Amino acid sequence: MQKADEITQMVCHVCDLQDGEMKEVEVDQHKMLLVRSNGEFSAVGNLCTHYGAPLIKGALVGDRVRCPFHGACFNVKSGDIEEFPGLDCLPSYKVKVEDGKVYVTLNKKTQKVTKRVKEMSGRKPNICHTVLLIGGGPASLQCAEILRQNQYEGRIIMVSKEDVLPFDKTKLSKALNIESDKILLRQSDFLQKHGIEVLTQKEVVSVNTKNKTVTMNDGSVQNYDQLLISTGCRARSLQCPGADLENVRLLQSFKDAGEIHKLSLGNRVVVIGTSFIGMEVAGYLSDKAASVSVIGNSEYPYQKSLGQDIGKMTMKMLEEKNVKFYMKSGVTEIRGQNGKVKEVILQNGTVLPADIVVVGIGVIPNSDFLKGSTIEVDSRNAVVVDKFMRTNVPDVFAAGDVVSFPLAMFGNRRVNIGHWQLAQALGRVAGLNMLKRQTEVNTVPFFWTVLLGKSVRYTGYGEGYNDIVFKGNVEERKFLAFYIKDDKVIAAASLNFDPAVSRIAEMMAKGNEITKAQAESADLTWLQLP
Structure with missing residues (x-):
């Protein structure tokens, strides 16, 4: 029996959608994404929770859809976010099939909701366990949220040298005058509700792993039970006469x-x-x-x-x-x-x-404060971690731009990559392993750059490429580039060629090898582009 606050409408016939297809449908003038996957119909929100991109233009592979703009992935049955960027899940809707027709039910109370926050716990004061997160970026925030989503109820403290709460740093170089409230990843009331303490304008200057303490720049000392180092990188300074001038x-x-x-x-x-x-x-x-x-x-x-x-x-x-x-x-x-x-x-x-x-x-990993500690760093001063984001010291983890970690698609060789999406992915892995939920990092790098309103998208890891195969026309600013090494595609970039890079990212994530011959072929049906 239908509830009073629900609206159910027929959105299409079963035969209108083949397996592995999706379409935008409407219930009471509210758009949503209808998907047929493995013979089952499901409906989720139609806009990516990161920047609001239309997911209908994305790449559907199996049970998940990848955003065409920045690569976030969502499970089409639950709406859960499975790959970053972004923090929140999609709303999901009830679907039923009857007499060859597909019906979707919408709840009037949540009709305008475009994002769904996963359920999170808060802090219980009687639990004497502290997770300390050094750094106020995406890796720290994602680690904090994954802890609360998995019912961790101890104390979480984030130490940030910034004077604002965690924000979307990728927007700074694209819009220098953006207002702080437009780029905050979470508002202060959200962080307070879930017991995530953020200490702004503070910097850790030393770590004592034997006593499990850190010392701040104001002389204060903080104990921890588990530690995350996610201090990112800093911009490399210019070395020449006059580099210290005011402007x-x-x-x-x-x-x-x-x-x-x-x-x-x-x-x-x-x-x-x-x-x-x-x-x-x-x-x-x-x-x-x-x-x-x-x-x-x-x-x-x-x-x-x-x-x-x-x-x-x-x-x-x-x-x-x-x-x-x-x-x-x-x-x-x-x-x-x-x-x-x-x-x-x-x-x-x-x-x-x-x-x-x-x-x-260029940039330099922010690891100077680890000098004198036993935490291992490499020749570039990146913190060395394994595939579980563990350092060489028990209960000390690291994630984000500051780490050197084994990248699966690069033969598990260690890399240091400064991508926003990757920082979130590594923060998630660190949080799960803090909870003893053994999880390996298994993500495909994805980033984007914006010039004059045009966005170049990139996925994979192109280190050491020796050839580039182009589709489209670079001069006309509509192209797809395949980066080749040893006759295999190791990365791809595009402009005005969506959702090609997102689809390639999904193929790489599933371990599908793309050959140079495929890239060179005039027939790109294997990419399943619209």
Whole structure:
């Protein structure tokens, strides 16, 4: 018998949807995603809980759908999030099949709900057990939430040097002047409700693993029973005369972003570095600054990571917005006046007038505070962990950009990768293993970069690729690139070619090998693109 607050409507005939297909349907003008998988029908929310992308344009493989924009995955039967980015699940709806017709039931009370938070416990004061999370980024937050979702009721403390609660750092270089309340991952009342303490503007300066204590920059000492190191990376500083002038800036924090935006308006900007941060900042400022000049040491931007052709295309995109490039060059000196930047001197003697210099030349793992401890770090100062996110010290785990971990699709060789999605995935694994729920890291890297409103998507791990196979046309800015090593596809990138990268990510996640011959074939039906 139907409840008074429910609406049930027929949405299609059984024959309208084949196995492995999905379609958007409506109940009482409310859109949802109807899926037929393994002979069963199910219905979930139609918008990704990360940035609201339409999942109908995503990749359906088995019982899960992968977002076409940033790669988040959801189980189509339960709506649960199974791969990141994003924090929340999809709402799910009751489905019944009768007389060859498919009916979906909607609850009026939750009609406008587009996200579903998994049930989480809180803290019980009588439980004397503390998990300390060093770092206020996605790995720490995901670890905290996975603990509460699995009924951990001890104390959770997150230590963050930021002056705001955990936020979406990926947005900073894409929109420097964004307001803090628009990028917070969770509001303070949510964190308080679930007993997740966040200590802002605090930094751990040392760890004593024997006594299970950490010391903060204010001299305070905190005990722990289990520890997560998720301190991320910091921007690499420029090493040249004048690098310490007032208007030479690094983009590391929410505060940095706002200051760079303010200092750049109507002024002459020089960006040093042509990888993801530098290029996104240059693109964002192209219509806000008086001039934008970009300095890179390679022939084209992204040359090592994405290849020459894509780099050349992105360079042309920004040049069309009057961004000037000075490639195959470097900075010998920054000259100032009254303590502020005046001009940048290049290796070939070129002088660039500048009011502000933004430096984006790579990152360094934040592990200096571990000196003197027994926690192992590698030659790059990344914290060494196993596939369970355990360090060499009992009860000490690590996750996120600060770690070197074994990547399954790279033959379990250790890698250090600074992707948002990966940080969340590693934080989840760390949390589950803290609870003795043995879980290995098994994720496929996925990231995106945005230039002038256009998004390049990337999946896999392209280290050591020796060939690129293109579909579409790079110059026309509609392409799919396969990165090849030993006649196998190890990574893929695209622009205006959705949901190709999401589908490739799902194939990689299932362990399906993609050959160079498949990539080169004129027939791409194996990709099942719309």
